[in-house]
Amino acid sequence: MGFYKNNPQPFCSLAREIWPGMIHSPTLTHTFMSLLASTGKLLRVYTQNIDGLEVLAELPPEKIVECHGHFRTASCTVCKKKADIEHVTTSIVEHAKPPICEHCDGYVKPDIVFFGEGLPARFHNLLQTDMKRADLLIILGTSLQVAPVSLIPEMVDRKICRRVLLNLERVGNLDIIGKRNKHDKTLQQDIFYKGACDESIWMLSKLLGWHDELQELNNKTKMQIKAKEKSKTKAKDAQEKE
Numbered sequence: 001m002g003f004y005k006n007n008p009q010p011f012c013s014l015a016r017e018i019w020p021g022m023i024h025s026p027t028l029t030h031t032f033m034s035l036l037a038s039t040g041k042l043l044r045v046y047t048q049n050i051d052g053l054e055v056l057a058e059l060p061p062e063k064i065v066e067c068h069g070h071f072r073t074a075s076c077t078v079c080k081k082k083a084d085i086e087h088v089t090t091s092i093v094e095h096a097k098p099p100i101c102e103h104c105d106g107y108v109k110p111d112i113v114f115f116g117e118g119l120p121a122r123f124h125n126l127l128q129t130d131m132k133r134a135d136l137l138i139i140l141g142t143s144l145q146v147a148p149v150s151l152i153p154e155m156v157d158r159k160i161c162r163r164v165l166l167n168l169e170r171v172g173n174l175d176i177i178g179k180r181n182k183h184d185k186t187l188q189q190d191i192f193y194k195g196a197c198d199e200s201i202w203m204l205s206k207l208l209g210w211h212d213e214l215q216e217l218n219n220k221t222k223m224q225i226k227a228k229e230k231s232k233t234k235a236k237d238a239q240e241k242e
Contacts (some may be wrong), residue, residue, distance in 0.1 A: 001114045005077055008098035008107050015110065018051055019093050020071050026224055028055035028205075029197045030138060031218040034059045035210060044130050046123075046143070048113045048149050057221055067123050067149050069112035074099065078106025119148070131155040139165045141197045144172040162188040166200040 036042040058224035074088040091099040145152040
């Protein structure tokens, strides 16, 4: 946060490249989460990503905990007042300039968690209850290096909750727990499937008989995003002509 207040330009340049809905669209993995929710099988998604692709994939807001924040709202780093997100988006995405607070002239930033900041209250409010209720934990595309989110696999009830890791490499202590199962038969066996997330999710969806619905839903989402972008571009062009 101190770096941003003194030199906001590097962050603005980065944010311009990853701003949700500008370049990247939801993957099959994001869409799979939405499909899980629609079938009533999803308790919650805890994500460290700040790209908002889960929301663009139409995952219901109540099903998501964006542990490191998101770009949909913004606040002043000085007076903490909320800022107009349209103005913030225009400033960063179109002009690559840090937004200025209209109340105190401080720098505004999207409501993502910077190093040293606390996680959103929603994370702490839901975590303990969710960990007690979960009977399956799917861990996707992560190094499990950043706490406290990296500790979630340790918080589930190992006697009722199986952990499945879909990842390019084994992370955390899943292998340790697996060895421990030999001595404690009450613990659920961990599962590790090596590979890219989308490839693993596609295989899983085929096993479930969901692959056609998954692909259709993913294509529909991407078309909706493109349609919105075209509409914004036309409105902007018309405004400039006026």
